[in-house]
Amino acid sequence: MYIANEKRYDKMIYRRCGKSGLKLPAVSLGLWKNFGHNGCFANMEEMVHTAFNLGITHFDLANNYGNPYNGSAEENFGRILADMRQYRDEMCISTKAGYEMWAGPYGDRNGSRKYLTASLDQSLKRMGLEYVDIFYHHVFDPNTPLEETALALNYIIRRGKALYVGISNYNSEQTAEISAIFRELHTPFIVNQPSYSMLNRWIEDDGLDEYAREHGIGLAVFSPLYQGFLTNRYLEGVPKDSRVGKGDTWIGEQLDDQMNKRLNALNKIAERRGQTLSQMALSWVLHNSAVTTVLIGASRPSQIIENAACIEKLDFTAEELDEIKALI
Ligand SMILES: NC(=O)c1ccc[n+]([C@@H]2O[C@H](COP(=O)([O-])OP(=O)(O)OC[C@H]3O[C@@H](n4cnc5c(N)ncnc54)[C@H](OP(=O)(O)O)[C@@H]3O)[C@@H](O)[C@H]2O)c1
Numbered sequence: 001m002y003i004a005n006e007k008r009y010d011k012m013i014y015r016r017c018g019k020s021g022l023k024l025p026a027v028s029l030g031l032w033k034n035f036g037h038n039g040c041f042a043n044m045e046e047m048v049h050t051a052f053n054l055g056i057t058h059f060d061l062a063n064n065y066g067n068p069y070n071g072s073a074e075e076n077f078g079r080i081l082a083d084m085r086q087y088r089d090e091m092c093i094s095t096k097a098g099y100e101m102w103a104g105p106y107g108d109r110n111g112s113r114k115y116l117t118a119s120l121d122q123s124l125k126r127m128g129l130e131y132v133d134i135f136y137h138h139v140f141d142p143n144t145p146l147e148e149t150a151l152a153l154n155y156i157i158r159r160g161k162a163l164y165v166g167i168s169n170y171n172s173e174q175t176a177e178i179s180a181i182f183r184e185l186h187t188p189f190i191v192n193q194p195s196y197s198m199l200n201r202w203i204e205d206d207g208l209d210e211y212a213r214e215h216g217i218g219l220a221v222f223s224p225l226y227q228g229f230l231t232n233r234y235l236e237g238v239p240k241d242s243r244v245g246k247g248d249t250w251i252g253e254q255l256d257d258q259m260n261k262r263l264n265a266l267n268k269i270a271e272r273r274g275q276t277l278s279q280m281a282l283s284w285v286l287h288n289s290a291v292t293t294v295l296i297g298a299s300r301p302s303q304i305i306e307n308a309a310c311i312e313k314l315d316f317t318a319e320e321l322d323e324i325k326a327l328i
Pocket residue numbers: 029030031032033060061138168169193221222223224225226227228229231232233241242243244278295296297298299300302303304306307
């Protein structure tokens with residue numbers, strides 16, 4: 001039986017999610033990759049235990065995570081949780097629905113009340129939970145009225161199946177539009193989940209980070225390591241067991257000579273700061289005051305240990321920031 005480390009809360013930093021009462025760890029664990037049935041269960045379990053022992057209380061899932069079939073990551077997380085039930089109230093568990101999940105018109109990419117309601121019920125069953133802490137609409141759907149999506153999320157809250165509502169992959173304009181409806185309904189909408197990293201700064205161009213700051217909405221940002229580029233993984237080539245090496249990402253072709261030079265130059269700055277490249281990349285994302293938490297992915301426990309230590313150096317000098325800016 002799993003017994004958590006007594007010192008798990010000694011180091012981790014917790015940040016308020018926007019203006020809500022909910023605090024999230026600066027570093028959270030996402031279960032998108034490496035948690036499906038084609039992975040090693042003992043490794044998944046050790047990753048979740050390692051994270052929790054480091055004060056990582058937030059675990060991010062979605063209905064469609066896992067291979068070889070959608071939902072297998074939630075099934076495995078449910079199995080892991082079976083041995084961690086006594087810590088349920090120390091955890092913040094999120095899931096999502098929005099992308100294609102099951103066959104037919106009700107499980108494809110959409111934001112209908114029909115799909116969102118059924119999907120969360122399925123997710124809860126797979127994870128063996130009565131409720132999730134955050135339920136997200138995974139991606140903006142131009143074909144469903146936003147009122148319907150907002151009402152569906154509000155209904156889910158009233159049924160007690162989720163405590164807070166989030167949206168993901170919504171730009172600032174779409175966020176403003178749905179926020180207005182949530183306000184009318186008094187829905188506890190607290191977080192947006194966009195991608196953001198040194199190599200992907202769209203939220204700055206779009207103004208989503210500024211919007212989140214102004215309106216008291218938290219940002220839980222995904223792929224903060226640009227799916228592993230911003231680590232020591234690819235500094236000297238492409239290892240066979242890496243995400244790019246396994247062909248498990250669409251951004252692999254961006255890893256050309258120019259990218260390799262940039263990553264090595266960033267790594268030099270990280271070394272000077274006494275950090276690894278992944279730690280500096282995470283500290284840089286957390287340096288944006290709009291960001292509540294970075295959702296990291298991992299293929300082994302050692303990566304989680306390395307990444308969680310980014311919180312030991314979150315500050316940057318003006319010179320470091322300029323030097324980084326010139327490279328990204
Ligand atoms: N809302 C959305 O639409 C959406 C989309 C994508 C992701 N997400 C969320 O964000 C989470 C994280 O996404 P992500 O996995 O792309 O994040 P990421 O943190 O940018 O990349 C994680 C990958 O980088 C490598 N890595 C991590 N730490 C490392 C280290 N210290 N040294 C060497 N390599 C390291 C590992 O890949 P290797 O396999 O190469 O070891 C790991 O699987 C997901 O699990 C999910 O919860 C949400």
